[in-house]
Amino acid sequence: MTKIVIVGNGMVSYKLCEKLIEKNTSASITVIGEEPRPAYDRVHLSAYFEDENAEKLSMASRDWYKGNGINLITSEKVSLINREQQTITTHTNSTYSYDYLVLATGSSAFVPPIKGVDKKGVFVYRTIEDLELMMAYGKKAKSAAVLGGGLLGLEAAKAAIDMKLKTSVVEFAPRLMPRQIDEVGGDLLKSKMEGIGIDVLLGKATSEIVGDDVMTGLSFSDDTALNVDMLIISAGIRPRDELGKAADIKTAERGGFVVNSLMQTNDEKIFAIGECASYENMIYGLVAPGYDMAEVVAEQIANENKEYTFEGCDMSTKLKLIGVDVASFGDPFCENIPHFPITINDQQNGIYKRINISEDGSKLLGGILIGDAEDYNMLHQMFINEMALPPHPQDLIIKSTGDGGAAIGVDALPDTAQVCSCENVTKGDICCSIKDDGVTDINGIKKATKAGTGCGGCMPMVNNILEDTLQKMGTVIRKEICEHFTYTRQEMFDLIKVNEIKTYDELLAKYGQGGGCETCKPLVGSLLASIWNDLILKEATIQDTNDRFLANIQKGGSYSVVPRIAGGEITPDKLIVIGEVAKEFDLYTKITGGQRIDLFGAKLNDLPLIWERFIDAGFESGHAYGKSLRTVKSCVGSTWCRFGLHDSVGFAIEIENRYKGLRSPHKLKGGVSGCIRECAEARGKDFGVIATEKGWNLYVGGNGGANPKHAVLLAGDIDKETVIKYIDRYLMFYIKTAEPLQRTAPWLEKLEGGIEYLKQVVVEDSLGIGEQLESDMEVLKAHYSCEWKEAVKNPEIRKRFAHFSNTDQDDPTLKFKRERDQKFPVAW
Amino acid sequence: MTFEHNTLEQVTTWVNAGHVSDFPENGGSTIFHEGDQIAVFNFKVLNKWFATQNLCPHKKQMILSRGIIGTEGETPKVACPYHKKTFSLETGENLNGCEDSIETFPIKIEDDTVFVGLYEKK
Numbered sequence: 001m002t003k004i005v006i007v008g009n010g011m012v013s014y015k016l017c018e019k020l021i022e023k024n025t026s027a028s029i030t031v032i033g034e035e036p037r038p039a040y041d042r043v044h045l046s047a048y049f050e051d052e053n054a055e056k057l058s059m060a061s062r063d064w065y066k067g068n069g070i071n072l073i074t075s076e077k078v079s080l081i082n083r084e085q086q087t088i089t090t091h092t093n094s095t096y097s098y099d100y101l102v103l104a105t106g107s108s109a110f111v112p113p114i115k116g117v118d119k120k121g122v123f124v125y126r127t128i129e130d131l132e133l134m135m136a137y138g139k140k141a142k143s144a145a146v147l148g149g150g151l152l153g154l155e156a157a158k159a160a161i162d163m164k165l166k167t168s169v170v171e172f173a174p175r176l177m178p179r180q181i182d183e184v185g186g187d188l189l190k191s192k193m194e195g196i197g198i199d200v201l202l203g204k205a206t207s208e209i210v211g212d213d214v215m216t217g218l219s220f221s222d223d224t225a226l227n228v229d230m231l232i233i234s235a236g237i238r239p240r241d242e243l244g245k246a247a248d249i250k251t252a253e254r255g256g257f258v259v260n261s262l263m264q265t266n267d268e269k270i271f272a273i274g275e276c277a278s279y280e281n282m283i284y285g286l287v288a289p290g291y292d293m294a295e296v297v298a299e300q301i302a303n304e305n306k307e308y309t310f311e312g313c314d315m316s317t318k319l320k321l322i323g324v325d326v327a328s329f330g331d332p333f334c335e336n337i338p339h340f341p342i343t344i345n346d347q348q349n350g351i352y353k354r355i356n357i358s359e360d361g362s363k364l365l366g367g368i369l370i371g372d373a374e375d376y377n378m379l380h381q382m383f384i385n386e387m388a389l390p391p392h393p394q395d396l397i398i399k400s401t402g403d404g405g406a407a408i409g410v411d412a413l414p415d416t417a418q419v420c421s422c423e424n425v426t427k428g429d430i431c432c433s434i435k436d437d438g439v440t441d442i443n444g445i446k447k448a449t450k451a452g453t454g455c456g457g458c459m460p461m462v463n464n465i466l467e468d469t470l471q472k473m474g475t476v477i478r479k480e481i482c483e484h485f486t487y488t489r490q491e492m493f494d495l496i497k498v499n500e501i502k503t504y505d506e507l508l509a510k511y512g513q514g515g516g517c518e519t520c521k522p523l524v525g526s527l528l529a530s531i532w533n534d535l536i537l538k539e540a541t542i543q544d545t546n547d548r549f550l551a552n553i554q555k556g557g558s559y560s561v562v563p564r565i566a567g568g569e570i571t572p573d574k575l576i577v578i579g580e581v582a583k584e585f586d587l588y589t590k591i592t593g594g595q596r597i598d599l600f601g602a603k604l605n606d607l608p609l610i611w612e613r614f615i616d617a618g619f620e621s622g623h624a625y626g627k628s629l630r631t632v633k634s635c636v637g638s639t640w641c642r643f644g645l646h647d648s649v650g651f652a653i654e655i656e657n658r659y660k661g662l663r664s665p666h667k668l669k670g671g672v673s674g675c676i677r678e679c680a681e682a683r684g685k686d687f688g689v690i691a692t693e694k695g696w697n698l699y700v701g702g703n704g705g706a707n708p709k710h711a712v713l714l715a716g717d718i719d720k721e722t723v724i725k726y727i728d729r730y731l732m733f734y735i736k737t738a739e740p741l742q743r744t745a746p747w748l749e750k751l752e753g754g755i756e757y758l759k760q761v762v763v764e765d766s767l768g769i770g771e772q773l774e775s776d777m778e779v780l781k782a783h784y785s786c787e788w789k790e791a792v793k794n795p796e797i798r799k800r801f802a803h804f805s806n807t808d809q810d811d812p813t814l815k816f817k818r819e820r821d822q823k824f825p826v827a828w
Numbered sequence: 829m830t831f832e833h834n835t836l837e838q839v840t841t842w843v844n845a846g847h848v849s850d851f852p853e854n855g856g857s858t859i860f861h862e863g864d865q866i867a868v869f870n871f872k873v874l875n876k877w878f879a880t881q882n883l884c885p886h887k888k889q890m891i892l893s894r895g896i897i898g899t900e901g902e903t904p905k906v907a908c909p910y911h912k913k914t915f916s917l918e919t920g921e922n923l924n925g926c927e928d929s930i931e932t933f934p935i936k937i938e939d940d941t942v943f944v945g946l947y948e949k950k
Binding site for chain 2: 483484505508514515516517518520521522540541542544545548549553556557800803804805806807809811812813828
């Protein structure tokens with residue numbers, strides 16, 4: 001059996017193991033690493049500061065190595081290579097023989113020869129152990145300086161900020177990230193760093209680290225100084241090539257084992273990959289080229305393939321640095337190359353973009369993106385594939401305000417374009433899986449090609465390629481629900497309505513196949529409710545758990561309860577009832593963002609008892625569990641507020657009660673503000689009403705959440721009746737035409753013609769369906785009943801809230817602890 | 829992998845889980861037996877019954893009985909309500925391919941009474 005010994009146990013070493021296993025090599029593999037734990041993700045090291053969870057960074061467990069028959073030896077350092085006998089010896093004098101030896105020793109932090117680097121308080125930023133030492137020391141320190149303003153230095157600065165230290169970054173060059181971005185970009189990055197409290201000192205050469213035994217500061221060559229308690233050195237990397245000398249393995253002048261395009265050193269039985277390898281006098285300090293090198297070696301060992309070679313790698317990068325998107329690709333500077341730069345420098349929004357166009361205007365040479373790197377994938381592809389530029393190259397970085405998107409689409413990409421760099425999948429591979437293997441969805445592509453299974457950053461592009469290819473093949477892209485219903489949501493809506501279908505089982509029998517699933521069941525449940533507004537508990541088992549038990553499931557298996565408090569107005573008596581119930585059932589209470597009170601930690605079998613009390617006190621369900629109307633938030637309004645123009649609270653209550661229980665593709669939130677100061681934040685809602693001198697303005701399509709969006713004006717200065725009429729029409733139109741789980745903001749964005757079209761439909765009634773929409777809403781309103789009222793008075797339904805069907809006892813696995821005088825779930 | 833698919837031959841005791849009407853149609857319910865929680869599913873559409881462990885291996889929550897059941901191709905499955913991890917009701921295999929399998933148990937109906945087959949654990 002072929003014996004492979006891999007020296008080093010970093011990310012690239014792990015990748016080589018993974019690739020060897022994938023290629024079904026029959027070789028015996030031994031991995032020897034000097035760090036105490038199996039390979040971990042060094043790229044995201046600063047995440048360790050957030051939770052000190054080394055496991056999260058882990059690439060693979062010891063069990064993974066064991067399960068795949070790999071002998072993993074940690075905390076052991078290889079000290080000698082004997083090329084003649086083909087063996088290596090470790091510091092504990094163990095000897096291993098090899099047929100192939102792979103050096104993946106990585107690099108260490110470069111410590112510049114500054115006077116005083118051996119003082120206490122000086123650290124490097126490289127391993128989890130380094131971080132642990134730093135963190136222990138950082139507890140006693142108040143301030144820290146980071147030496148080096150490159151990628152890693154800024155990561156280290158983030159770590160220092162996380163340790164709550166006053167942080168400075170010291171860089172020798174006149175700007176941050178001097179190897180990736182230009183002066184203007186550097187200025188912007190500097191101001192962003194300063195914005196989060198990091199001091200940036202540029203053009204500073206450190207001459208000495210001062211202090212006695214323990215460091216107390218830095219002095220610079222310009223005779224200035226900085227008092228600081230600790231120093232983190234992050235001034236570059238040095239390849240770990242010390243094994244080369246005694247064994248006579250050739251190393252490069254600037255360090256690293258010299259390798260050819262097959263990653264062979266001067267001994268063809270010995271490979272070097274990753275940061276310890278020097279290819280054409282270049283050390284690749286990024287993980288993607290390292291993975292490429294691993295593939296080259298794996299191909300040779302497993303498949304005896306010497307055709308697959310390493311050809312160098314472009315050093316383009318995109319990353320999120322302390323919350324700021326930073327990307328650079330190709331030649332970002334073009335210092336000695338004739339070119340035309342096109343730049344956008346939008347200081348107000350903190351965005352800087354630069355692309356370098358070749359002198360003849362035909363090609364993209366490189367560029368820099370800061371603050372907004374959305375266009376990176378496309379620009380990077382255009383660069384690597386030397387694609388022809390569009391007639392107005394500025395369109396590539398300037399977002400057109402009209403409906404047109406990017407000026408160039410995936411269509412223009414050549415088949416050789418590498419779309420997924422983690423798994424090295426080209427556009428051609430993806431198209432093949434669609435055209436030849438009949439793949440029609442994203443999951444199919446992931447399975448067939450592995451694209452998008454690494455970091456996932458290429459998924460938007462993969463999706464575009466899928467849609468583009470299907471469209472070209474003449475396949476109509478239909479967003480069919482799932483394998484059980486070959487219909488779109490809109491078609492299902494019509495089928496249910498026209499055929500007067502009232503249950504899921506009936507619909508499945510008539511129009512579906514198979515046994516249903518977690519996608520179509522809740523969707524049909526929502527449609528049935530949106531069309532007939534029957535009691536959803538009639539068919540409880542098609543509902544998601546929140547709807548099935550009319551409460552929100554939380555960590556640990558307990559539920560939370562939210563009674564409706566329309567407009568946020570509540571009487572003292574009702575407040576007292578909430579307090580009493582919370583005390584009796586030991587519930588954690590919290591005021592929500594929607595001006596109501598959420599009670600957490602309820603046992604499933606207590607839910608009917610809790611609601612019995614609330615119903616008696618005149619409360620109704622708040623539908624916090626449903627894809628339905630949540631709250632209509634209000635400000636104090638003209639009744640009390642000296643600025644208020646109209647009674648916003650009264651109007652909010654009226655609107656909330658009108659739409660309570662309305663089921664929709666996603667949750668709905670509303671707001672009513674009594675004047676332009678907008679204390680109800682109505683424009684952050686699916687519909688918002690703001691008082692004006694002459695009446696009310698109605699805004700639609702806003703939301704908070706992951707992609708905050710301001711609602712836009714649908715109609716201005718209208719009276720209350722018109723507001724209600726328009727909201728009726730707008731909501732019903734949305735309910736009928738939206739995709740599953742699509743909120744109003746993305747729905748409006750995708751609606752052809754956008755807000756102007758919506759105005760035509762709702763305000764001008766261009767489709768002539770206005771009255772129909774209103775009467776549909778009336779039907780739903782007429783069918784409203786409080787679900788909890790029905791549930792508590794129906795013994796059959798009440799029975800379903802038992803935790804166990806064969807005993808009355810509570811779930812013994814529910815666990816709580818006490819904090820801040822309330823109960824909390826135990827973390828999972 | 830804690831893959832365990834218990835077969836009829838292994839059954840040492842049949843536990844009375846209750847009357848057929850104690851279990852919702854096309855959904856699940858939990859039974860408690862000597863400290864263990866077992867999810868029992870009445871898959872009416874397929875006219876079949878299934879029993880599995882109630883613990884979802886993903887976040888170790890006692891929850892599977894409250895999941896939505898359905899099919900993927902020919903395989904009957906349950907989706908955990910927390911993060912929609914799906915498991916075969918027949919073999920217990922995780923269909924997303926990233927979680928451990930769950931334990932499944934034989935089940936039989938006699939005179940409208942539901943019995944779950946358990947075996948002595950060594």
